[in-house]
Amino acid sequence: MKMITSRQHRLLRFLLQQQEYATLLSLAEQFAVSEKTIQRDLNIINDYLAEWNIRADKKAGAGVLLVAENMADLLQLEQKINGENDDAGGIMGHARRVKIASQLLSETPKETSINKLSERYFISNASIVNDLRIIEEWITPLGLQLIRSQSGTRIKGNENSVRQAMAALINGLMNHQEPGSVNHSRLDPGSYKALVQYFGEEDVAFVQALLQEMEQALAYPLGEPYYINIFTHILIMMHRRTRGNLLDNPGYVTRSHVDDPVFVVAGKMVAEIEQRIGLPLPEDEVWFIYQYIISSGVLVMENQSGSLLHAELFSDEARDITLHLVTKFSRLINIELNLDQQLYEGLVVHIRPLINRLNYQIIIRNPLLDDIKNELADIYYLTRIAVEQVFVRYTPRAVSDDEVGYLAVHFQAAVERQIARKRVLLVCSTGIGTSHLLKSRILRAFPDWEIVGVVSSATAQSVTQQMAPDLVISTVHLPEGETPVVYVTAFFNDADIRRVTDKLITEKLHQASEAYAVTQL
Incomplete structure (x- = not known):
């Protein structure tokens, strides 16, 4: 199937x-x-x-x-x-189950009863029992249990797992592409609407100001998905503390990070949160926020001179993993990417917080994952292979599909940069006017290409041997040779551009995917 x-x-x-x-x-x-x-x-x-x-x-x-x-x-x-849709994966598309799961998570360790849930949602006890079965299947992989006893029903687990599950529910409510004319600071309209609906406008405004101060203190902004992630988790922490539902963290031990400026920033944030809610927070909440900050990706700014990167965004481990990952991916696709500085910097900045997310079991959602898997299928597949073979040396934890999706985008951009500069021979036998039109339109589509010559089919083979172009673009059929050939119309329309791109990127990646799959048989 x-x-x-x-x-x-x-x-x-x-x-x-x-x-x-x-x-x-x-x-x-x-x-x-x-x-x-x-x-x-x-x-x-x-x-x-x-x-x-x-x-x-x-x-x-x-x-x-x-x-x-x-x-x-x-x-x-x-x-x-x-x-x-009734399976565990269908919980996100079922409003009542989302509400029940949200209630159980928000109130844990407090108990409720099937009768109370039945009365609240105006459905039979049998339907509630079925909803609880599906919720149980959904929370189990998240490290949580649904406890049923004579005294009531509740969710059991540690505080971090409860917050991760609540964040997953809230993320499911977010429509990041929701049309809207107003952007509420760093939050897109869909995320803002979901958070306000869940926590209220005043708390959302408070956390928004809190994170603005945090970014100013750090002197660099967080990337959008990470910003929304820490935003959501701070709101969840405030929500559970004000209701007196925070769970103990038996694995926590006092950690000293007084020399780490990020830990100092986290401490100041916790102090502001305590003042806001009028309640003290456990000591480990500073560590909690610290983990989320150092596990967040950075929004890399660019100007004419290139990327503006901070030295503190790099680490020796991240550099090592990046070099191994780029080398492994280059071998898979048989294209040398190790000299691509933009790829290296993008990956090393992404991988440092990725390592922290794996260590601290912090889940990040990739709202574009379905599109990446569809539109960049071969790149995603090959990235997954490279990641699995490289990261196993550094951590026992698996890298999620969402994380692989983010890495795949870096590799796709690098592969596309490989075709930015090509030496191209044009073969056209329909007259000088048409050949000039073809040349003009190719350079408009690929402005960094060098047209090494425009020749007839009769001289194409000898000129190809002499000029050694990277690619031949032809309007007439040519004998097969070692240099790749793309056949186009004299007017070089959008379909012709796709054919060129497919020849230089898609076909090569697809062949690499198939070649790897064959070796695994």
């Missing part, structure tokens, strides 16, 4: 409910993605539907509609899709 992502799962469920054709534009707006992404998702869904004898019928101007020769196939698929 072919696999589909969570967004494709939601798109399929949406299409199953439609009785009329839905346009790509309406679907793109519904799921807050581009029409190109919807088109790509539909192609993958079509492959998935083939096993059900169903297809996504597309009509120009009308859109797409699921059709099947046998209506029973559609009904059977709908039952399966809706059934999958």
Whole structure:
């Protein structure tokens, strides 16, 4: 059975409910993605539907509609899709279960009862029992237990695991691409709306000011997903403390970080939080905030002279891992990336806090993960291989899909930079005017390329041997040779640009992915 992502799962469920054709534009707006992404998702869904004898019928101007020769196939698929939504992974798409899980996490270690939950949500005890079963399946991998006893029902675990689970629920409510005209400081409208809904506008404004002071004291800003992550976790800590629900941390021992300026900043933040809530906080909350700060990625600013990096953002371990990772990835794709300074700096700054996140078991969400897996499938796959082979030397903890997604973007950018400067030979036999047009349009699409010559097919082979270009672009068929050839139209349109990119990047990466897969058989 072919696999589909969570967004494709939601798109399929949406299409199953439609009785009329839905346009790509309406679907793109519904799921807050581009029409190109919807088109790509539909192609993958079509492959998935083939096993059900169903297809996504597309009509120009009308859109797409699921059709099947046998209506029973559609009904059977709908039952399966809706059934999958009842699995543990379906908790995020089920408002009542999110509320119940949120209540249990927020109030733990306090207990509640099935009867109280039934009365609160106006459903039967049997439905509550089913919801609790699904919630239990969801929290178990997070290191938490659902305890049922005669006295009541509660969640059991350590404070860090409870906060991670609460953060996962809140992240599920965030629509980072939600349209809106107002950006509330560093928070995008979707994140702001979700946090205000959960914690209230005043507490959100307080943490916003607190983090602004933190970034000023650190003298560098945090990257957006890390900023939202620490923002959420501080709100959760305040929320649980004001309700008297903080759990003890038996593994905590007093740590002295007086010489670490980040630890001093964390201490000042805790003092401000205590003043805000009017309650003392446990000593380990300074360590908690310190962990989140040093586990956060930095927003690297750039100007005409390059990236503005602080020396404290590097570490010997991060440098070592970066060098090994770039070397391993270069070998996988047979492209030398070790001299790419931009790749090195981007990775080393990212990997230092990544190591801390692995050590402290801090989870970061990547809101673009589905798109990365779809649009950069080969890069993601190869990055996953390189990460697994390199990080095992440094930590026993697995690197999550979200983290691999962030690393894959760095490698994709590096691979694309490899095609920025190419020596290209043009082969065109349709006249000098057309050849000048072709040359002009190629340089407009790839301004850093050098056109080493424009020749006819009769002289192409000899000129190729003499000039040794990196690539031949031709409007006519040529005998096969060692130099890669891309066939284009004389007008070099968008489809031709894609063909060139595919030849230089996509095909090479796909071949590398297939070659590695064969070695594992």
